[in-house]
Every structure is written in structure tokens, then in C-alpha cells.
Amino acid sequence: RDALCRKRGRYLLQRAVDAAASQRAELRCPPQSSLFWWSVEKNEKLLQFWETYILIMETLEGNQIHVIKPVLPKLNSLYEHAISGKKGCWLFHPSWHMCIYKRMFESENKTLTKEGILHFLELYETKHLPNSLEFLEFVIGPLMDALSESSLYSRTQGQLMGACPPLGLRLQKFLATYLMLLPDEEKGSFLLKFIQKMASRHWCAVPILFLSMALAYIPACKILGTDGLHALRDVLQCTMITHQILLRGAAQCYLLQTAMHLTDVEKVSLPDVASFLMSLRPEESLRRDTMLWMEVRAEACFMFIGYLLILLVATMILLAADVEEMRNKYSGKSNIEWIELKAFLNPLLDVLMKLGSNAYIPTLKTDKSLQLLLKLLQTRSLKCSNPQDALIPEVVNLCLQVSWKKVPSIKNFIFSLTNASIHNLQKTNCEEEPKLKEQIKKVASMASLTVVCEVMNQKPEVHLESLPSVDALKKFISFSQYNQVLKKPSYVEEKSSLCEEPTSQGWGKIVARYVHDQWICLRFILTKFHTAEPVLEDKLLELSSSTVERLTEILQAALEALTILPSDHVLPVFDSMKVLVPKLLDSAESLCIEAFDLAWKIISSLSNTQLIFWSNLKAFVQFIFATEVLAVAASAKGQAYAKIKEIIFKLIDMSTTRTGVFNIVISHCCRSWIFSTFDDRSFDFFVLIFYSTNRDDHYVRVCAIKFLCLLDGSNILHKMFMEDIVIKLLDKDELVSRSRTRYYANSLQHRIKNRIWQTLLVLLPKLDQNFLCETLNKVFQAGFVNNQASVKYFIEWIIILSLHKYPCFLNKFWDCFCYDEEKLKTSICTFLSVLSHFDIIIQNTSEKKPALKKALIVVLQWCFNHNFSVRLYALIALKKIWGMCKMLHVEEFEALTPVIESSLQQVENMHGAGNARRNWQRIQDHFFFATFHPLRDYSLETIFYTLPRLSELAEDEWISLCKFDRFTDIPLPATFQWYHSRTELLDLKPSDWSQQDMGSNLVEMDSQTEWTDVQKKIIPWKNSTPSLDLELVFQDRAAKLGKSNSRLIVVASLIDKPTNLGGLCRTSEIFGASALVVSSLHYVQDKQFQHLSVSAEQWLPLIEVKPSQLVDYLQQKKTEGYTIIGVEQTAKSFDLTEYCFPEKSLLLLGNEHEGIPANLIHHLDVCVEIPQQGIIRSLNVHVSGALLIWEYTRQQVIKQKQQK
Structure with missing residues (x-):
């Protein structure tokens, strides 16, 4: 693991190869223990093998995948030289190859680790490797250790959710192929060691799942005995005991299939089989009448039974009964005698x-x-x-x-x-x-x-x-x-x-x-x-005082019971309080609030108890959110009402850390509210936005959306409820927009905004004209915000549908084009996109010509905008609107016909293959302008699946239509028509507008020839110094390493972006600057700085000088003989190609935006500017600094050569 030892080892190997090649030596060892040999006859082949080997090992010392990946195909040529085609044996010891893979497995770069594992696993698919004990030990040891990293099992870009990741597929093929190639006498021992390794260390749930899947896909062969069953049982009972329940259940199923496919029934006893079966949890895997049960039933080894434990006996009796039933079914018997079952029972x-x-x-x-x-x-x-x-x-x-x-x-x-x-x-x-x-x-x-x-x-x-x-x-x-x-x-x-x-x-x-x-x-x-009164005939609305006293006494007893009962015994108490609280909420509100608090205390204390938590949470939700409780609390609007709202926010907080909490809340609320009349409208808004994005997160939103679809706009209470939701959603969108003006794609802000506008689009047809008139301005204001693509499409869609339904709002829409250009520069494309569907907007308008005239005037103004994207959107709208004018034969526009048609024709016939022509073609082919129809495509599938997919939203935000079908708790009415997307839109593929660089993979690299040119970064031997040398001062260390140390000081105190500072640090160190001055040394800890500097800060002196201290620092350096040089364009600036740098130069770089302040320019000795030929008048500050540093270095190198 020590880099210096590895370097010394490579150096000695290189020396040994050079010596053997130059002396043309004959070196032979016994075949079994031969690690290194040489033959004069194969001098060229041996030399080529070892040179390739050393090149690979040197390259693997780096961590940059773009440098390492081109070298990986050379591994294939190593195997071609290492295996004798005639004898089918290893010419070079396999441990040399194992060293390469072990180095890749231990790399700090997880991408390189994954590439190494994938390359090793595909060996047996493409190469016929001889059997080797070293390979077997390597699989059980380093390979399985490397496979324990969960992050390696991620899906590749473009894979759909639910698809098996590449590593999982490769592992299945490798294990089956490798096992089949082993001699029969070694198969059992290898598989036993493999399973025992799974039980001998701590594994995460994901690797165990894919290892179990690989075992299950091994072709059936009877090679496991009693030890194998015991090893599988150990995996079930020890390794997987703390794993997540869904992953654990899937792994249990795979391990049971492994046992059925690979167990030799003649070598195991019935108690061994039964003991293994009992280690499977019925609620997670082996349950009657499931496919897995049918598969177990088909195995002949489970037909006989002895008297064991009660659960074991019951399970085995039922298995025997099912086996007998299956036999009689296949044999065609009509009268079943159940002889075996009678013998048992x-x-x-x-x-x-x-x-x-x-x-x-x-x-x-x-x-x-x-x-x-x-x-x-x-x-x-x-x-x-x-x-x-x-x-x-x-x-x-x-x-x-x-x-x-x-x-x-x-x-x-x-x-x-x-x-x-x-x-x-x-x-x-x-x-x-x-x-x-x-x-x-x-x-x-x-x-x-x-x-x-x-x-x-x-x-x-x-x-x-x-x-x-x-x-x-x-x-x-x-x-x-x-x-x-x-x-x-x-x-x-x-x-x-x-x-x-x-x-x-x-x-x-x-x-x-x-x-x-x-x-x-x-x-x-x-x-x-x-x-609880013995006399139940009294059914008056007003409870008698004795009844109230009796119910109060029972509720007090319930609170007492909650304090003395363990958490797994409180369910009947919750159910009792659900009946008592509505009757006492008016007369004993404080007692009811105490019941709320105590119940929540029990739930919150159980957040880590899996077995008890979910059943208690369900009972708690049914108690707190019972229709009777909410109705009484909402009518009084007292302390109980406030307490319920407080509990809602607590549940929201809990749902952010505990997945599935809000599933239970929304399921109960929607089922209990769906046909009831309620006046409280404050509880359902948060459901639409806040929920976990893990587990089956779509369940919450599907439930809420189907609930909203069933609301009736003609019902006053439903109407008030929907309007309240719309206002709150628009306010939430505005709050998110204000909190962060720019947000990344698929960030939390993007997801929240996307869900908000999806919900608004579902509610839109149910809103009346008066309410829409009040809220449409907020929709327009949302269009002015810099939104992500998916949000932008939903806003445009809502505007189009609103104007289509109520054309009287067109004047409000035209007002959006009247703002100053500064406000419209990032959002005008949204409103121009709306105009591209102007035929839908004026479809219900009797007077179309005035509207077309206004639209044409607006669009023509934006066709002359200086921004290229704005002109593109204006041209696509102009093309659509002008086509409508020609169809209606508007005489007023005849004077504009030559100008507009010649302009559109010029755009269509744009010459060359530049970006302008390509982008014009792309925007015309974009689904929103070419295929999408705002009326025909209005459906749940388009809103929640098709449009998010086409706008390249993360896949976990797509809700397919089958999830709406599967969720039957809230059925949609049979007359519901907005369900399916049109086939034309559904068949489209994403990325029609923006190209996506998928990158190259290892398979493509393997197709390259073995002499592919590679980038080799040579680290001199003298640079491999022990870590103790890091304690030396920079100058002494530079001298020891033979590094040139110039007299140039680079001052970057005015720069505040870590990326620019990291790049300058790297450039300054490479060209030997004596120091880099920054405003704060804290930048060194920034990840962006470290990513660009690649450890250059360890080899270059960094000095901290605040911007306020720069004047004093410059004066001090002047007294030391330095020339202060500013990089700035001034009236008296020197051209960089004509300026001669003094040896003691101090280079002052300006800020990214403001440059060098005027108060500092007076302290400069000279200003230097970089000659430019283009239109843009400013370079990136890092690039400017790098050019001047290089020019200084070039001039100093020339002076040194002239002096010599």
C-alpha cells in the first residue's frame, strides 16, 4: 500500500528486464514456482510484455480516469502473451496480473475501482484462462472485498429505474461461467468458500442482494451439502439481520433459489433443510401460495416430515399437502385420498x-x-x-x-x-x-x-x-x-x-x-x-352531564393507560380515544389536547422501532385525523385546532427523515375525506409538495392527485378548498423563487416547483373565471422567473389553457411584453413560446384579426433582439402566426408580406453548417412546438410522466400511468377522460433540443488496437521523497528537488472565486513563481480550489494579504526592488508582446468583474495588456494571469540561455 515501495519495486523490475534483455540471458526456474524467467528465443515478446506491464502499473499510480482508461485495453494483450495457446497453461505467473487488479481495487478513485472490477469479471466471457489456484483465492479475497462497496452498483446513464446495474449483470455471468469452468471436484469447495465469505464479514444490503442474485442464476448443479446449507443460513441469520426489509426480503428469495438449485438432496438431512427454511421470514419471502412457495413445493426433498418444532411441523405439513395435491393434479386423479396428510393429522x-x-x-x-x-x-x-x-x-x-x-x-x-x-x-x-x-x-x-x-x-x-x-x-x-x-x-x-x-x-x-x-x-x-353507559337508548345530540362525566373518566383512564402500557400494547387505547375525543372536545378541550400530546410523544419515541412504529403510527393518524375530530376542531378553531396543525408540521418534519410516514397520513385523509363534506381547508396543501423521495414516494402524490381529480367545482365547499390550495401553491412557488434565484436541475427547489405546477395544471379546469382573473397575474409573474425547462413548460401550458378558455384575459397577457428589457431578458422566451400556440388561444374567439394583428406586432419587435435565443423563439412564433394570417387572408398585412416571407425564407435557407442553422432546425423539431398539442395532450400521463421525461427531469420524478391504476384506494370515476397521452407524444425520445454527451465506455475502448497512444505522466524518482521532507521550508525543498525558483510574485488578493485561485496556484507552481498572494488562506480548504490546484499549494508558498492591506504590501515590495506590474487595459498600457519583464516582478491581477480598483492603479509601476483580435474585450482572470506568468518565464529562460 506504500507508494514509495511500489515505485521502488517497479524500478527494480525495470532494471531486471533491461539487464536480462541486454545480456540476452537464459533464466529458468521450476514451472510451479516460476515468477520470472527469460529466454533468448523470445526476447522481443518478453520485452514487449514487461514494458506493457510496467506502463500499466505506472499509469495506475494516478487517479485521473481519462489518463488511465486508454491504457486498460493493453491488459488484453498481457493475457495474449501470458497464456500458451498450445499447452493451455500460464507462461507468466498469474500473480503478476493479480497485482494490477489489486492496485485498481484499492484506488482512491471509485470509478477506476469499478472499471477494474468490470474488466476482471468479463475476462472469462472473452478469454479462455487456464485454471489457477491464485485466481480462485483472488476471487474469494480481494475481489469480494472490492465488491462490498455499495456505490459501485449504481445504474449507468440512460438505464431505467428497476434495471439491473452493469456490475450486477456482469457478476451473474462471471460467477456462472467461472464455476462451470472449474473441475468438478473444486466446484463445491469454491462455492462453499464464496458463501462463507458472505457470512464472515459485515456487508451492506446492496452488495449482498447482487451477490445472492448471482448465486441464484448459477445453472442447477448439485454441489452443496450440509455445510453449504449452514453457510446460507448464517448469511440469513447473521449478515442480513440489520438490512433494510425490502432488500433483505429480495436477498432471502435469491438465497432460497440458490439452495434449491445447488443443494445435493442426497447429502443433506431433513432437519438441515427444515432448519434452513425456518430461517426465512414468512412475511418477507417464503409465504404460502406465492411463486416461491410453488417452486419449493416442486422440490422432491421436501415431501417427508418428522416431528420437529410447532412452526416447522405446520409448514412442512402444508408443504406435503401441496405436493400431494400437485401430484394428483398431474396424474389426473379425481378422487384425492390424502393418505400422507391423514397420516400427519x-x-x-x-x-x-x-x-x-x-x-x-x-x-x-x-x-x-x-x-x-x-x-x-x-x-x-x-x-x-x-x-x-x-x-x-x-x-x-x-x-x-x-x-x-x-x-x-x-x-x-x-x-x-x-x-x-x-x-x-x-x-x-x-x-x-x-x-x-x-x-x-x-x-x-x-x-x-x-x-x-x-x-x-x-x-x-x-x-x-x-x-x-x-x-x-x-x-x-x-x-x-x-x-x-x-x-x-x-x-x-x-x-x-x-x-x-x-x-x-x-x-x-x-x-x-x-x-x-x-x-x-x-x-x-x-x-x-x-x-360505555349501560343504557343506550338516549340518542340526543346533546350528551347528558352524567354521560360527559363518564366519558371524561374513561378518557382520563386512557391517558393513564398510555403512561403504564408498553408501546406495543397501546393500539386499543388509541382507538378508544378516537371515539371519546370528538364527544369531549367542546367540554374538556384541555384533556383532549393532553391526549394529543401524549399520543405524539409515544409515536415520536418509536421512530427507530421498526416492528411497532408503523402500526402505532397508523392508529395515531386514524385518531388525530378522524373526520369527527377534525370537524369539531375546525368548527371551534380553538387550541385543539392549533394543536392538530402543530402535529401536521411535526409529521412533515418526521417524513423528511423517516420514509413512508406521509404515505399513511395521506392515505387515511383522502379515504376519509373523499365523500364527506368538510369546511377545513388547511391540512392538505403540504401533502402535494413535502414527502420522501425514497421508498414508493409516488404513492403520496398519486393518492393526493386522484383525490383532487374527484373534487367537484360546482360544490361550494370543494370550490373553496381548491381555490385555497391554488393560492397556497402559488405563494409557495413565489417563496421558493425568492429563496434562490438560480437553482440546479433536479435539485430540491426544482422538484418542489415542478410538483407545484403539475398540481396547478390538474386543478386548472375546475377553476372559474372570477378566481382565475385574480390569480392569473401570479402565473404571469412566475413566468418572469428564471425557471428550469420542465417548470417552464408547465407555466406555458397553464397560460395557453387559461387564454384558450377565457380569451378576455389576452390584454393581461399583452401587458407582459411591456416591461423593460432588463426584466424580460431571461423570461421573454416563455411568453414567446405561448405565442407559438396562438391558434389554440384564439380558437374560441370570434374576432381573430385584431388578436392576430397585436400578436404580429409584438413578435416582430422581438425578432430584432440582440440575443440569439430570443430571436429563435420569436421566429418560431412568427412562423406560426404568419401562417394563421395567410389562412385568414388578412388584407391589412399584405404590405408586410414581402418582408416577412423573405425573412422566413432566408432563415429556412440559411447557408453553412454553423450553430445558427442547427439550432433553428432543432427548435422547430422540439416536441413543444412540433408535436405537443395543449388540448389533446391534456392528461395525467402527459403531466406526470411524458412531459417530465421529455424535459429530462430525474427518472424518480416520472409517475407512470400504471401507478394510478394500481392505486385502487381512491378510484377515479368511469367517465374520467383525461388519462392517456397521445401516441405521437408518448413515442418521442428526450434530448431533441439539447445534445447529451454519453461518453465512452470500456467496451468501446477495448475495440482499440493494442498500440493505442496513451498519455504517460512521468514522476521523476527524485520527487518520490519521504513525507518528513514536507516539514522543510518551501525554498529549501525546491532546491533539494532541483526545482527552478524564480523571483516572480503573483498577487491575487482581489480574486474571490476559488476556481480561479486554484487554477492560478497550479499555474504559478508549474512555472516556478516564488509566491502566490491571496486574500485568505481559507481558500486552500475549499474543494473547488483543491480540485483545480491538484495539491500545488503544498509546493508553493501562499501569503495572506487582505485587499485593504494591498497598498502597504505593494509599497513594501517596491522598497525591496520589485517592479509592480498590473494586468489592466489603460491608456498607457504596454503590449504584452513588447514588454520586457524585470527579474524581480510583482504581478497584480484584478477582480473578476471590476478589475484593478482606481486607488491601486496609482501605485503601479507599469500596466500590461494582452493583445486581442476578437469582439469580446475581457479574458478570464486565470487565463490572463497564466499568459503573463508564461511570458515572464519564457523571457527569463531565454536570458539564462544567453548568459550560458
Whole structure:
């Protein structure tokens, strides 16, 4: 890793090659250990090989890819010389090649690392390399280490989202090819080492995903045994445990496919297979009735089963059943006997049949049987299993699917269970210290009541409400004590001190579950019967005082429950507060606000807890944004209203760091508001702009846009809501424009503005004339801003549609051309583009001639503008408008016919192949003028997919139409017509207006001949000095290195751009200036400075002189004998070609814009100017300085030669 050691090694290798070639020596070693050999017969070939090798190694010492890339094709010639075509063996030891790749893998330049990996991976596609142990070890070692860098797996320019990156594709081909070329006895050991390497170090999610994909694409061959399955299980359980859930799920699927394709079933036992299957998460990969499950089912090795763990047994029984079903299906049997399944389930059935009659059946056996039954019922369902699911709902669900005749028996069982549970809970214990048996009985009874409530809630078709026990259940829950905590039983306290702590912790969980079950029952009573009062006949709008007191008491108990329950048990409390808060918001607002704060505190504290956070957030959103809560809060506009708005902003902040948060918010809001009437219009605006750009970020915007599409402009509330959104969006656009006058493409500002105008375009047809009259001026003002292309197109489109619908606004549009030229210089093209669609604008106008006359006058004025781009846009508009005039045969314009037509003809017949002709052709072919139709192309697909794609917006901003189709939570009406883009526009490709330099890739470089000229940067041996020399002063170090040190001082204190200073620093060091003076040494830390200086500041003295100190500094240098030379155009300036520089010269450079201030010109001894031939009268300050520095150096070199 030490650069000096590498340089010494190359030097010794070069000396060895030169000596062997000059002496024509015969050097032979044993073939197995031969690292270097020489033969007189192959002198030329050997010399060519080693010269190429040393050239490559020298070039790789740099970091500039444009210097290194031309040398890479020479690697192919190395392999041609290194492999014997007749014997099929290595002539040179493979470790020489490994040195090249290892150097590339360890480069600081990640682009070079990626090029090296890609070149190595494609070797086995193009070359037939002999088998080598060194290559195998290199793949397992340095190559896999290099593949661990996530940034290498980025897509290339032009690849669509979802496409596999080049490195992933190359890795698939390499692994399959390399494994197939290995001898059969080595394939298994190599693959085992490869998988063990994946489990032996920390890997990020992205590399593991693509390595797993490469393993899955290896052609089926049975080479993995028990060790291989264990290694795959280690990857699943250790390496991937902390990975992002989506990437982890995909990698699990690939590893399961790897196991199926590569495992030798004769070498593995069933427990090994089962253990591997259990390490796959059902909710992420292996789930019943998925394609992957079908693939596993087809494997014969999973047909037999033994008695293992409960989950394992359930999974394997279902796999066996599916295998039997598939076999019978293929064999054509109509009567399925299910022999294997009966063999598995008969023992379970025997135990279950004896539960009600055999009192002596072992408890452990019954528990295990019930657990297995529950797990079978859960696993058979398509939804993933929940460990907290109860057995009874699954049984009820199964009975409803199988036979309705079983329902009466279910009702009888639930009746008995409810009565027994209430009896157990009402039983009072006279003892001070309750026994464990009694407390467990209470816990089980409360859990049973919870199950009964859930069954009644989820299965209304069973009609359990008619049971007498349900009334008893309602009364018991209504009058029971809330948050009742069970005392710790005496049995627990008698335990020894060694067991007390874990048992106490376990009892705390039991108590938490007991309180949780209480709130599930109470939630059922509140939601099903609207109040916890035992008498429910009172349905007056005004709640009685006793009811309010009772509800207040329950809400206080809910707040208490939130403080004592763990976070994964608070869902029923949130649901209960959702019912209570709307009823108490007027009478107990402070208590409701406290409920909001406490609920938010729980959510914000869970932001890093993946398993609990999302379910709690969903319940919290349903509570805070319930329609009833919002309606009451908005009508009062009190503290609760302000608190809800505060929570909205907190959710927005959370969504910037936690992806997917706003998905839940917008989904609930749109579904709950879509058919309801609401008067609050302050909550939905932020949804359209603020959301994460990761995950499935389009979900939020698709939901909001479909919601807006369903609004009715004739509905007063909908109309007020839309107008409020439009005003807020325009204000937001203005705020973004003021915050930054210029912004980069695909920056956050660009994305926000693009989304704003997309939304405005969707709402435009629903706005009436009066409102549009008030807001159109803001749209025009937005057109004056310097916008990116996509935003510009949307603004132009809105203006065209507005003027088309209401031609009376044309006078406002003409006013936009009346501003002074300074304001219009960057924005006039926007309004000229609108005029190019003037036929659409005046389509509904009865008097077209006056409008055409006004348009023609306006356009003709801008055809004479000094700016070339403005003239182009004016000419394209003139061509369109003049064509309309000719069609309407306007007599008033006949006098202008010769002038206009000759001008347009001259433009069309422009001679030469210069930029003017090319740009005129491009702008005519541009989609916005040639293909786009503002009326026919008005559709969701054009707004959200086609136009962003054609305007070269980042791909993650394109929302395809299929995402609108897939999002079915909010269906668009069947009569919705604005959906699809026209085929003519959809088939267009981007970049019609601006060319794009795609660059060259390695494949193109490989096609070059092996003697391609390359740029070789030679670093002299004497420059490879130890790092201790950096502590020497600059002058001593320069002398030691033999560097020429002139008497020229370059003063750049007036320059403030880091790029210019970095370039001057590099130029000054190269030509040997004695010092560079800058206004602040902080510039040295600037990345732009460092990028241009390429470490020149380490070899050149830098002096800090503030601009205010320049006069004193110049006077001091005058006293030291320096001539002060200014680079400025003055009346008495000397021509640079005629001026003779003194040896002690001080060069003062001016500012980028102002040049040298007048107060400093008086202190100059002489001014020098650079002779110019062109029209533009100023050079870049760095270029000017470089020219004078070179001229000074040239004159000094000539003087030194003359003196010699």
C-alpha cells in the first residue's frame, strides 16, 4: 500500500528486464514456482510484455480516469502473451496480473475501482484462462472485498429505474461461467468458500442482494451439502439481520433459489433443510401460495416430515399437502385420498377429540396439539402469521368457510366461555396475597373476553349479539375498573432471589397484556354501542352531564393507560380515544389536547422501532385525523385546532427523515375525506409538495392527485378548498423563487416547483373565471422567473389553457411584453413560446384579426433582439402566426408580406453548417412546438410522466400511468377522460433540443488496437521523497528537488472565486513563481480550489494579504526592488508582446468583474495588456494571469540561455 515501495519495486523490475534483455540471458526456474524467467528465443515478446506491464502499473499510480482508461485495453494483450495457446497453461505467473487488479481495487478513485472490477469479471466471457489456484483465492479475497462497496452498483446513464446495474449483470455471468469452468471436484469447495465469505464479514444490503442474485442464476448443479446449507443460513441469520426489509426480503428469495438449485438432496438431512427454511421470514419471502412457495413445493426433498418444532411441523405439513395435491393434479386423479396428510393429522385429531371426554390426557400433549392446530390455521392463511392471534377466531373463520351447520355449536361454546370468564373475573379473593393459579385464571378469562369481542366485531354474519351473554359482557365492561393491575401472586414472591428478577419481568408482561385486553373490550363497547353507559337508548345530540362525566373518566383512564402500557400494547387505547375525543372536545378541550400530546410523544419515541412504529403510527393518524375530530376542531378553531396543525408540521418534519410516514397520513385523509363534506381547508396543501423521495414516494402524490381529480367545482365547499390550495401553491412557488434565484436541475427547489405546477395544471379546469382573473397575474409573474425547462413548460401550458378558455384575459397577457428589457431578458422566451400556440388561444374567439394583428406586432419587435435565443423563439412564433394570417387572408398585412416571407425564407435557407442553422432546425423539431398539442395532450400521463421525461427531469420524478391504476384506494370515476397521452407524444425520445454527451465506455475502448497512444505522466524518482521532507521550508525543498525558483510574485488578493485561485496556484507552481498572494488562506480548504490546484499549494508558498492591506504590501515590495506590474487595459498600457519583464516582478491581477480598483492603479509601476483580435474585450482572470506568468518565464529562460 506504500507508494514509495511500489515505485521502488517497479524500478527494480525495470532494471531486471533491461539487464536480462541486454545480456540476452537464459533464466529458468521450476514451472510451479516460476515468477520470472527469460529466454533468448523470445526476447522481443518478453520485452514487449514487461514494458506493457510496467506502463500499466505506472499509469495506475494516478487517479485521473481519462489518463488511465486508454491504457486498460493493453491488459488484453498481457493475457495474449501470458497464456500458451498450445499447452493451455500460464507462461507468466498469474500473480503478476493479480497485482494490477489489486492496485485498481484499492484506488482512491471509485470509478477506476469499478472499471477494474468490470474488466476482471468479463475476462472469462472473452478469454479462455487456464485454471489457477491464485485466481480462485483472488476471487474469494480481494475481489469480494472490492465488491462490498455499495456505490459501485449504481445504474449507468440512460438505464431505467428497476434495471439491473452493469456490475450486477456482469457478476451473474462471471460467477456462472467461472464455476462451470472449474473441475468438478473444486466446484463445491469454491462455492462453499464464496458463501462463507458472505457470512464472515459485515456487508451492506446492496452488495449482498447482487451477490445472492448471482448465486441464484448459477445453472442447477448439485454441489452443496450440509455445510453449504449452514453457510446460507448464517448469511440469513447473521449478515442480513440489520438490512433494510425490502432488500433483505429480495436477498432471502435469491438465497432460497440458490439452495434449491445447488443443494445435493442426497447429502443433506431433513432437519438441515427444515432448519434452513425456518430461517426465512414468512412475511418477507417464503409465504404460502406465492411463486416461491410453488417452486419449493416442486422440490422432491421436501415431501417427508418428522416431528420437529410447532412452526416447522405446520409448514412442512402444508408443504406435503401441496405436493400431494400437485401430484394428483398431474396424474389426473379425481378422487384425492390424502393418505400422507391423514397420516400427519390423525394423531392430532385423536388428541383434539379426547379433550372434552378424557380428563387424564397429559397437559403438555394437549398444549402442543392446540399450538399445532393454531399454527396450521395461521400458516394456511395468505396473511403472515401473528404470534398473538388467538385460536377461536381462526376456528370460527374455518367453520364459516367449511359449513354453516357448525355455527350453532360455536354460539353455544362462546356463550359458555363468556359466562365462565365473567364469573372468574367477578370472583373476589379474600386472601391478601392472591395465588398464582387464581391470577392466571383471571388473565386467561380477560383474554377470552377479548377474543369474543373480536369475533363479534370481525364476523357480524354469525349474529353473536343476540346471545344473552353479550348483554352481561356489556354491563361487566361498562362497570369494571379501568387499568386494573393484577397483584403479584404469592407464589412469585416465594421464589429465590436468583429467579425473582426474571419472574418479575415476566409478570409485568402478563399484567400489561391484561390491561391491553381490558381496553380491547372497552374499545369494542365504545365503537359498537357508541357509549360505555349501560343504557343506550338516549340518542340526543346533546350528551347528558352524567354521560360527559363518564366519558371524561374513561378518557382520563386512557391517558393513564398510555403512561403504564408498553408501546406495543397501546393500539386499543388509541382507538378508544378516537371515539371519546370528538364527544369531549367542546367540554374538556384541555384533556383532549393532553391526549394529543401524549399520543405524539409515544409515536415520536418509536421512530427507530421498526416492528411497532408503523402500526402505532397508523392508529395515531386514524385518531388525530378522524373526520369527527377534525370537524369539531375546525368548527371551534380553538387550541385543539392549533394543536392538530402543530402535529401536521411535526409529521412533515418526521417524513423528511423517516420514509413512508406521509404515505399513511395521506392515505387515511383522502379515504376519509373523499365523500364527506368538510369546511377545513388547511391540512392538505403540504401533502402535494413535502414527502420522501425514497421508498414508493409516488404513492403520496398519486393518492393526493386522484383525490383532487374527484373534487367537484360546482360544490361550494370543494370550490373553496381548491381555490385555497391554488393560492397556497402559488405563494409557495413565489417563496421558493425568492429563496434562490438560480437553482440546479433536479435539485430540491426544482422538484418542489415542478410538483407545484403539475398540481396547478390538474386543478386548472375546475377553476372559474372570477378566481382565475385574480390569480392569473401570479402565473404571469412566475413566468418572469428564471425557471428550469420542465417548470417552464408547465407555466406555458397553464397560460395557453387559461387564454384558450377565457380569451378576455389576452390584454393581461399583452401587458407582459411591456416591461423593460432588463426584466424580460431571461423570461421573454416563455411568453414567446405561448405565442407559438396562438391558434389554440384564439380558437374560441370570434374576432381573430385584431388578436392576430397585436400578436404580429409584438413578435416582430422581438425578432430584432440582440440575443440569439430570443430571436429563435420569436421566429418560431412568427412562423406560426404568419401562417394563421395567410389562412385568414388578412388584407391589412399584405404590405408586410414581402418582408416577412423573405425573412422566413432566408432563415429556412440559411447557408453553412454553423450553430445558427442547427439550432433553428432543432427548435422547430422540439416536441413543444412540433408535436405537443395543449388540448389533446391534456392528461395525467402527459403531466406526470411524458412531459417530465421529455424535459429530462430525474427518472424518480416520472409517475407512470400504471401507478394510478394500481392505486385502487381512491378510484377515479368511469367517465374520467383525461388519462392517456397521445401516441405521437408518448413515442418521442428526450434530448431533441439539447445534445447529451454519453461518453465512452470500456467496451468501446477495448475495440482499440493494442498500440493505442496513451498519455504517460512521468514522476521523476527524485520527487518520490519521504513525507518528513514536507516539514522543510518551501525554498529549501525546491532546491533539494532541483526545482527552478524564480523571483516572480503573483498577487491575487482581489480574486474571490476559488476556481480561479486554484487554477492560478497550479499555474504559478508549474512555472516556478516564488509566491502566490491571496486574500485568505481559507481558500486552500475549499474543494473547488483543491480540485483545480491538484495539491500545488503544498509546493508553493501562499501569503495572506487582505485587499485593504494591498497598498502597504505593494509599497513594501517596491522598497525591496520589485517592479509592480498590473494586468489592466489603460491608456498607457504596454503590449504584452513588447514588454520586457524585470527579474524581480510583482504581478497584480484584478477582480473578476471590476478589475484593478482606481486607488491601486496609482501605485503601479507599469500596466500590461494582452493583445486581442476578437469582439469580446475581457479574458478570464486565470487565463490572463497564466499568459503573463508564461511570458515572464519564457523571457527569463531565454536570458539564462544567453548568459550560458
